Amino acid sequence: QCTLWLRDRVYPGDLYYYITSFSIRVHIITWNVGSATPPDDITSLLGLNVGDGNTDMYIIGLQEVNSMINKRLKDALFTDQWSEVCMERLSPFGYVLVTSQRMQGVLLLVFAKYFHLPFLRGVQTETTRTGLGGYWGNKGGVSARMSVYGHTICFLNCHLPAHMENSDQRMEDFESILQQQQFEGQAATGVLDHDVVFWFGDLNFRIDDLEMQVVKSAIDNNKFSILWEKDQLNMAKDSETVLEGFQEGPLKFPPTYKFDVGTNTYDTSGKKRKPAWTDRILWRLRATAPAGAGKRGSISGLTSGAKVTQHNYRSHMEFTVSDHKPVSSIFTLQFPYKVDIPLVTIIVDDEWNSVADATAIFKLAPNYSRSSWDWIGLFKVGFKHYKDYVGYVWAKQEESDFLRQEHQVTFTEEELPKGSGDFILGYYSNNMSSIVGVTEPFQIVLPTSGDDTSSSDSSDVTSEDDSTVVMKMRSRSPSPRKGKHRGHPSGSRSRSGSPYQAQMKEVDVTKAPPPSTTAETDCKSIGGPAEGSSSHLSGPEEQEKNSQDPGV
């Protein structure tokens, strides 16, 4: 989890506050899965068998995820098998899918421990196709960016062109991805503007010059250093400006390409590909501001000082379903300060023993911009994503509550699970499209009367075109709240269906650029970087709602 300690005091302008240093642990995986279905057990890939439970985030970048499988599942409103298996394995350990992005076979999944959700803000994703001169998404990059406790991080998963002779093309495509991926917001518009960038994927760089025999003999004798200097990416690091600042750990594992499927034997097919480290994980810290900057409150001065420590960088030979081996790396990211004031605080009793106990109090931060479409979800511990709720209530504020600091919500019997279990409450901000407040786990022990209402997984998949598929979560219930619609809190218009449905409706009708979120205001107010927003709301629909919303 986050370690936190007091380090220093600074006086930026009139503000007086503490700088705290904290760290998060990030586990990154890249794997060209070669259109294979997921293996039964990916425990060792995720390190769940050996981990100390201190990983805060999992970032999983896959390439060559079977598009045909996705197309079939898309019709059935399910997600792809790889996303499913990752969620299945990680959710029991408290990891929730924060965001995902898919472009044909290139898939990026971002997971975090559920209690980090309120501090992961401005989540946005991007895709860039570079296949067929930019028209086809079989090659390219998908990224996810966010601020993590006030520090901007971008994860970029690429599948670059194959083959020995295409080293220059790979570099060109990488540059083109960097140029094209622009996020909304003031401080971090491009990938390289983020405090920390992780770049990984099947980058497809090969080992130049050396004969097959030499390469294989170096591998057999664990003399990888002979190969390092002929690795095209290593060579490019010396000459390509765009690679300045990118760092990579030593390649102490055998080349991860190309294997006969089902074996640990390098390619014996007619193609006879030379082994290569095609699958890589690199990172880059944003250039530190000049000395002295930030003393009087410069934002750039305060965003510098991030430190990345790589704990391991390895391949996983035990996985044989693909012609590539997976590669993983674990990092600690250390930052000089931490934004940890949630926008919404929810207070709940330790136990709900009867329906009458099912209440909670929520408090909004003064700068939080609420929407009348905000809701509070009841999640079973081990939930997979923010739509994976058992029940929900609208985060209603009565007009008479307007000046009060605290607001109460009540769950009715139909929103509660039967039997007992551990649950949390999460406050979903419609403007920010994310959870902005969570409780600690509490127990619900209610009389059992029949079926288990814990939700089952499903997700919606929307497609902008044939090559880009964006997964958006939906309630796990087959048809959430069908036939038991809850009224809208304003009372002036009723809303049927789930909060998800309400949100999707708004997404459909809004085209205007999203507004800055209060999260960003929050960051700025303590000197953090201004952020982009992933909010989908603004424009007429929102204005119409605001005019009816007692809380706005």
Ligand SMILES: O=P(O)(O)O[C@H]1[C@H](O)[C@@H](OP(=O)(O)O)[C@H](OP(=O)(O)O)[C@@H](OP(=O)(O)O)[C@H]1O
């Ligand atoms: O044609 P594009 O869309 O570029 O895709 C290529 C081709 O399928 C390559 O096969 P071929 O060599 O028959 O052209 C294959 O190389 P290998 O079969 O050598 O692996 C590449 O695999 P990756 O190297 O895994 O990306 C894959 O990315």
